[in-house]
Amino acid sequence: xxxxxxxxxxxxxxxxxxxxxxxxxxxxxxxxxxxxxxxxxxxxxxxxxxxxxxxxxxxxxxxxxxxxxxxxxxxxxxxxxxxxxxxxxxxxxxxxxxxxxxxxxxxxxxxxxxxxxxxxxxxxxxxxxxxxxxxxxxxxxxxxxxxxxxxxxxxxxxxxxxxxxxxxxxxxxxxxxxxxxxxxxxxxxxxxxxxxxxxxxxxxxxxxxxxxxxxxxxxxxxxxxxxxxxxxxxxxxxxxxxxxxxxxxxxxxxxxxxxxxxxxxxxxxxxxxxxxxxxxxxxxxxxxxxxxxxxxxxxxxxxxxxxxxxxxxxxxxxxxxxxxxxxxxxxxxxxxxxxxxxxxxxxxxxxxxxxxxxxxxxxxxxxxxxxxxxxxxxxxxxxxxxxxxxxxxxxxxxxxxxxxxxxxxxxxxxxxxxxxxxxxxxxxxxxxxxxx
Amino acid sequence: xxxxxxxxxxxxxxxxxxxxxxxxxxxxxxxxxxxxxxxxxxxxxxxxxxxxxxxxxxxxxxxxxxxxxxxxxxxxxxxxxxxxxxxxxxxxxxxxxxxxxxxxxxxxxxxxxxxxxxxxxxxxxxxxxxxxxxxxxxxxxxxxxxxxxxxxxxxxxxxxxxxxxxxxxxxxxxxxxxxxxxxxxxxxxxxxxxxxxxxxxxxxxxxxxxxxxxxxxxxxxxxxxxxxxxxxxxxxxxxxxxxxxxxxxxxxxxxxxxxxxxxxxxxxxxxxxxxxxxxxxxxxxxxxxxxxxxxxxxxxxxxxxxxxxxxxxxxxxxxxxxxxxxxxxxxxxxxxxxxxxxxxxxxxxxxxxxxxxxxxxxxxxxxxxxxxxxxxxxxxxxxxxxxxxxxxxxxxxxxxxxxxxxxxxxxxxxxxxxxxxxxxxxxxxxxxxxxx
Numbered sequence: 001x002x003x004x005x006x007x008x009x010x011x012x013x014x015x016x017x018x019x020x021x022x023x024x025x026x027x028x029x030x031x032x033x034x035x036x037x038x039x040x041x042x043x044x045x046x047x048x049x050x051x052x053x054x055x056x057x058x059x060x061x062x063x064x065x066x067x068x069x070x071x072x073x074x075x076x077x078x079x080x081x082x083x084x085x086x087x088x089x090x091x092x093x094x095x096x097x098x099x100x101x102x103x104x105x106x107x108x109x110x111x112x113x114x115x116x117x118x119x120x121x122x123x124x125x126x127x128x129x130x131x132x133x134x135x136x137x138x139x140x141x142x143x144x145x146x147x148x149x150x151x152x153x154x155x156x157x158x159x160x161x162x163x164x165x166x167x168x169x170x171x172x173x174x175x176x177x178x179x180x181x182x183x184x185x186x187x188x189x190x191x192x193x194x195x196x197x198x199x200x201x202x203x204x205x206x207x208x209x210x211x212x213x214x215x216x217x218x219x220x221x222x223x224x225x226x227x228x229x230x231x232x233x234x235x236x237x238x239x240x241x242x243x244x245x246x247x248x249x250x251x252x253x254x255x256x257x258x259x260x261x262x263x264x265x266x267x268x269x270x271x272x273x274x275x276x277x278x279x280x281x282x283x284x285x286x287x288x289x290x291x292x293x294x295x296x297x298x299x300x301x302x303x304x305x306x307x308x309x310x311x312x313x314x315x316x317x318x319x320x321x322x323x324x325x326x327x328x329x330x331x332x333x334x335x336x337x338x339x340x341x342x343x344x345x346x347x348x349x350x351x352x353x354x355x356x357x358x359x360x361x362x363x364x365x366x367x368x369x370x371x372x373x374x375x376x377x378x379x380x381x382x383x384x385x386x387x388x389x390x391x392x393x394x395x396x397x398x399x400x401x402x403x404x405x406x407x408x409x410x411x412x413x414x415x416x417x418x419x420x421x422x423x424x425x426x427x428x429x430x431x432x433x434x435x436x
Numbered sequence: 437x438x439x440x441x442x443x444x445x446x447x448x449x450x451x452x453x454x455x456x457x458x459x460x461x462x463x464x465x466x467x468x469x470x471x472x473x474x475x476x477x478x479x480x481x482x483x484x485x486x487x488x489x490x491x492x493x494x495x496x497x498x499x500x501x502x503x504x505x506x507x508x509x510x511x512x513x514x515x516x517x518x519x520x521x522x523x524x525x526x527x528x529x530x531x532x533x534x535x536x537x538x539x540x541x542x543x544x545x546x547x548x549x550x551x552x553x554x555x556x557x558x559x560x561x562x563x564x565x566x567x568x569x570x571x572x573x574x575x576x577x578x579x580x581x582x583x584x585x586x587x588x589x590x591x592x593x594x595x596x597x598x599x600x601x602x603x604x605x606x607x608x609x610x611x612x613x614x615x616x617x618x619x620x621x622x623x624x625x626x627x628x629x630x631x632x633x634x635x636x637x638x639x640x641x642x643x644x645x646x647x648x649x650x651x652x653x654x655x656x657x658x659x660x661x662x663x664x665x666x667x668x669x670x671x672x673x674x675x676x677x678x679x680x681x682x683x684x685x686x687x688x689x690x691x692x693x694x695x696x697x698x699x700x701x702x703x704x705x706x707x708x709x710x711x712x713x714x715x716x717x718x719x720x721x722x723x724x725x726x727x728x729x730x731x732x733x734x735x736x737x738x739x740x741x742x743x744x745x746x747x748x749x750x751x752x753x754x755x756x757x758x759x760x761x762x763x764x765x766x767x768x769x770x771x772x773x774x775x776x777x778x779x780x781x782x783x784x785x786x787x788x789x790x791x792x793x794x795x796x797x798x799x800x801x802x803x804x805x806x807x808x809x810x811x812x813x814x815x816x817x818x819x820x821x822x823x824x825x826x827x828x829x830x831x832x833x834x835x836x837x838x839x840x841x842x843x844x845x846x847x848x849x850x851x852x853x854x855x856x857x858x859x860x861x862x863x864x865x866x867x868x869x870x871x872x
Contacts, residue, residue: 139736141585149577152756300575320588
């Protein structure tokens with residue numbers, strides 16, 4: 001029997017995901033060896049503190065170290081697997097690994113969205129592989145299809161539910177009529193929301209994933225700063241009820257689309273915000289903490305990818321798939337296709353994004369109110385799709401749904417409505433996506 | 437500017453898919469060149485008959501030839517793209533191409549399921565790439581995730597709707613209450629069914645895809661002959677109504693699962709048959725001619741892939757994605773991971789598959805009928821989940837839904853029920869999948 005040299009990993013981080021990676025590497029060792037063509041060995045595990053109780057891990061305790069950079073630099077390390085998260089020191093470690101020709105596997109969406117360029121440049125310099133399937137939508141094999149399978153097609157739009165915490169909260173609000181605070185409390189109790197839920201509920205996590213998806217889909221570098229971001233903290237029980245009345249549900253969507261800007265030049269629009277979608281849309285039935293990404297391409301048409309977006313095991317599955325890929329590449333002495341950014345499309349401002357609005361107004365119950373309100377929409381060149389009037393006397397209300405119009409025109413319309421005497425208040429403004 | 441040598445294709449077949457491949461290669465030439473790193477050129481197009489009207493194609497008419505084998509053998513051809521279908525002469529062409537080191541892209545599910553081994557062996561011999569994303573579920577990027585992304589995980593089950601024609605027919609029967617013949621006529625009129633629909637409605641097409649999926653998911657060679665196959669021609673309007681009454685819908689499913697056989701040894705079960713699934717199951721809402729494949733893996737959990745399974749553009753999208761991949765590999769002088777069949781699992785007989793049955797019986801309305809019927813189930817060690825009795829006098833009926841039991845035990849139960857005096861007739865027997 002020929003002894004093949006093992007592929008040796010440096011694992012940076014041993015929290016929920018890291019521990020699961022260790023467990024799977026051990027449990028599936030025989031399968032992984034057969035698939036890769038060589039055994040995969042752990043050369044070392046970098047942790048912040050030694051001696052923390054990590055439960056029974058099938059690994060030699062001597063492999064643990066607190067010197068991550070030292071581990072990354074070791075000559076006997078072939079692949080660096082980073083599951084720590086955050087910008088620094090993860091960036092320093094990964095850049096060091098890639099520049100010196102080590103392959104890197106990371107689940108670090110924040111870093112990729114903030115400064116993915118630095119990683120890709122380091123990978124190019126070191127002629128090394130950089131894989132990050134676990135950074136978006138956990139276990140769902142999504143990045144490889146975007147990076148490879150759809151490279152013969154032209155993607156026009158990616159619409160995703162990519163944050164499990166907010167989807168759990170919005171699903172609960174939809175199911176029970178609860179308000180945001182109450183639903184967040186439930187999510188926290190059940191472990192679906194972190195003690196500090198800001199990154200999730202304010203849309204930062206989804207925005208990072210949106211940037212990664214847009215970069216891959218449109219062959220351009222898009223960063224988190226390019227993403228228009230709104231969270232779900234202002235979604236009310238009344239909004240959810242309004243959506244229900246329209247046959248819709250509210251989801252936090254990440255939307256990346258390609259199209260002409262105001263001058264007609266090809267450009268990219270990337271945004272994260274809550275939106276109403278029809279209950280008949282495939283994304284509407286994505287409940288609880290599941291993720292799903294809807295991809296539209298010119299030739300392929302509509303595609304959807306669905307699965308678990310977070311959690312130790314699902315994330316570890318994606319990390320392991322990447323480890324197998326980079327290990328195989330090393331054994332055959334090849335490198336995966338490098339970053340594809342040839343299109344280099346500009347990101348157009350949110351004001352130019354074409355969206356639809358659902359606006360609930362409390363108005364004075366007087367003759368001519370509708371005419372006045374309609375006039376404001378017309379002045380901003382925003383076409384009204386439907387109007388519903390209800391109530392009378394002191395609590396008359398108008399619900400207006402528009403056709404697609406530039407975000408800036410819609411915002412200006414709402415601003416002017418707010419200033420009208422006959423408008424007592426604007427009860428809610430929600431975008432509407434996914435349908436005619 | 438450095439001139440890079442183009443990658444040259446031999447296109448075998450120029451029907452709906454082939455013509456769309458030609459069109460997309462032309463339309464997206466600049467993008468494809470950027471993504472591959474070299475232009476992709478058509479060296480020749482083999483057709484059965486010259487001069488057939490193929491509409492306006494952006495290609496030099498001099499490229500057409502009726503000598504496919506001659507084209508495949510030409511020294512200036514790097515990649516052979518086969519979209520003819522059928523076993524021969526496609527197999528001869530592809531084996532010739534692969535053995536001589538040319539990369540091959542094919543959409544030929546029948547050939548892959550019947551004799552994929554011959555193609556994989558030829559690819560190994562010629563150290564060439566064999567890609568076939570378009571062979572299963574059209575545009576849905578499914579095979580690359582199975583071949584690569586999920587290689588760090590253990591897939592336990594693949595459940596798919598992989599035939600658009602039968603899904604269209606069953607969706608129509610569900611929506612309108614029509615019978616099979618009527619729904620087939622509608623499908624034929626609308627172009628969703630071919631003049632001879634046998635391959636679709638008898639499940640041959642789905643069985644071929646099931647074999648390909650099982651091979652990839654379980655790292656074993658599975659052929660069409662290994663697949664238990666039942667079509668939808670015997671599904672009646674009454675079956676559809678029964679399913680509805682249970683909160684279910686009927687789909688033609690391909691199911692490939694991994695598990696112990698009767699001796700406890702690891703094995704694979706692959707089958708295609710109509711089955712009731714709960715309306716709440718993600719596959720239940722896959723309507724019309726769409727395809728979807730549900731994958732369960734130990735670490736990743738449940739995943740679903742959804743999109744258009746057929747048609748010129750969607751299929752061409754998958755073919756183009758493969759062309760980009762093999763062209764890139766050629767330029768960097770590498771080969772994709774070869775066929776993974778190390779597990780070499782045996783296929784267990786259908787009798788050992790564990791399924792659930794929904795059985796409608798017309799019975800005599802007499803005391804003791806239920807006890808007698810229940811006794812038959814017990815004798816075969818089949819546990820009953822629910823029983824519903826309805827009607828009286830001459831048209832009493834019993835609907836029994838079982839728990840999971842070996843197919844052989846269920847079949848023997850039905851056979852014995854059929855022989856009972858008190859059973860006037862067995863109105864329907866349907867398998868139940870996807871849920872408790």
